[in-house]
Amino acid sequence: MGEAMTWLQAVILGLVQGLTEFLPISSSGHLRIVSEIFFGSDAGASFTAVTQLGTELAVLIYFARDIVRIITAWFRGVFNAEHRVDLDYRMGWYVIIGTIPVGILGFFFKDQIRTGARNLWLIATMLIVFALVIAAAEYYGRKTRPIESLTARDGIIMGSAQALALIPGVSRSGGTISAGLFLGLTREAAARYSFLLAIPAVLASGLFSLPDAFEPAGEGLNASGPQLLVATVIAFAVGYAAIAWLLRFVVDHSMYWFVGYRIALGVVVLALLATGVVSAT
Template sequence: MTWLEVLVLGLVQGLTEFLPISSSAHLRITSEVFFGRDAGAAFTAVTQLGTELAVVVYFAKDIGHLVAVWWRGFSTPMVRITDDYKIAWLVIIGTIPIAVLGLLFEDQIQTVGRNLWLVATTLIVFGLLLGLAERVGRQQIELRKITPKDGILLGFAQAMALIPGVSRSGGTITAGLFLGMTRPAIVRYSFLLAIPSVFAAGLFQLPDVFAGDGPSVLQMIVATVIAFGVGYATIAWLLRYVEGHSVYVFVWYRVGLGLLLLAALSTGRLAAT
């Protein structure tokens, strides 16, 4: 892997991880278009450590509070009736689907799941679903009002992002809007929900990313640091953006990119695998 490839993909990861446009799809497409090969699911998983570290730093105070409340809940009954205690457990519960499905379908995710025909289709289909959710969602429910059932549904929505093109944040935002949550609430929850699964996946895939003609340790560190810095800025921007804007711009972008990708595949300008 060349240094240009490492720098470009680290930048792409940081820019796209938190937007509902699928970072894994963008890494897959960028790798194929500009470098003629697939960087691989392992590279994606490990660079996500950088963007998730940005979440931890950005929300350090909130995360520390939730962890402390969750821990105190084991010994203090009064803590168990608080909204923060419930949210901490919902993050844990919501992580279970992606952990189980990720282990069950690991081989498919790293092979057939990265076919560009599938990526183009999921970009369009889940983009349209995001637009529909924005249109019909009541957007009345704040984060503290979500139920355990909501947490499980949002966990399965996040698990759909195992397929490149769906988007981790896109899946949870779509499901959250359908459930009636406000945009700021579901975006914030999607950040928190991703932390356990992304760190686990990144650490699990560390040995695979250096196999074959993959990046060196130094290259991987640089790509992850770039993803961290750009991802941190993207978090701040997205939280401000969703407070006063719809998600339709991401819908149009997803559909446009998916159609462009289908055209490139149909004319033979890109290979699907």
């Protein structure tokens, strides 16, 4: 059985979750790195998934009007063919089909995600490798297509890219936004669909992991119920601010800022691992 989590650790990890969930730098990777470097133990995949409920609530509130409009349009279009040309109706389907890949892979590879995929060698490597993918998307992407041009094909491709985020170090938003840029979407359009696409996947992951979070079975740092709650509330508040900031940032700034940060962090973690300062598992 792992050691008990302290309140300071719960607060710090909640802040890390909120700051990194929506930026293309991997929240699960950051939680794993911060836990190991500063606390000498892994907070665990369940803690990560449950605190994601806080950032998930931030998405639900930030995009509440969009979500209500999309759901309403989807039901209207399902029962009335005249409404099926509506972008919101199509967006409802794009979110549904885009969620299928991560749902299937998450179900079948749950155990691997909780154990081997949290190895710091893998996380640091993926931070660097996927930084190059993001850089290529920024460089080669035309960035001319608005969100109104989104198609079912785009939804499937970006949904498949989201599934890569099951590997810590990749980043959910990094995967979907990069795929969107490769498809010619503007940064803002890719980011907005990325956030909407994350809603069902993150909600399902957090709710599914909720029982395990209270019985981590030796995953590492064991959080109590109140600590989980506080960390989740902090993640919500910081995550809400992060969404608003990123949507404004991508309008006028490139993804190269995140590329540089990912590479620098990956190199630092690899150096710490190579010198034995931190443990990979």
